[in-house]
Amino acid sequence: MSKKPVENLKKAIETFEERNKVYGDNYLTHGEVMKALFREPVNLATLKEYNRFGIINMMVAKLTRYCNSWPQSHQDSIHDLGVYAFMLEALDDDSV
Numbered sequence: 001m002s003k004k005p006v007e008n009l010k011k012a013i014e015t016f017e018e019r020n021k022v023y024g025d026n027y028l029t030h031g032e033v034m035k036a037l038f039r040e041p042v043n044l045a046t047l048k049e050y051n052r053f054g055i056i057n058m059m060v061a062k063l064t065r066y067c068n069s070w071p072q073s074h075q076d077s078i079h080d081l082g083v084y085a086f087m088l089e090a091l092d093d094d095s096v
Contacts, residue, residue: 024068026061033060048091055088 034057044050059081066077090096 022069022074023065026064026068029064029068030060033064052088052091055084055091059084059088 037056037060042053044053062077062081062084066074066081069077
């Protein structure tokens, strides 16, 4: 039997532990931030709404990761946040 699945699981655990040192338990606060941003339940019906919500979701992930790295900066997260902002603008302008 191949050991590949076990090796992949071990690598995944290592990656989780490494990232958790930088970001903390970001996944536990993400929902709180989303709920604060969207005071009313979100009803997604169109492809555009799903796309816009997906981008906002990614922006929140990057912003909370950046904040969880405080007081250090996290250049990758802030660069990604900028890119996602322009992607959202393109969706809002119907230019994609």
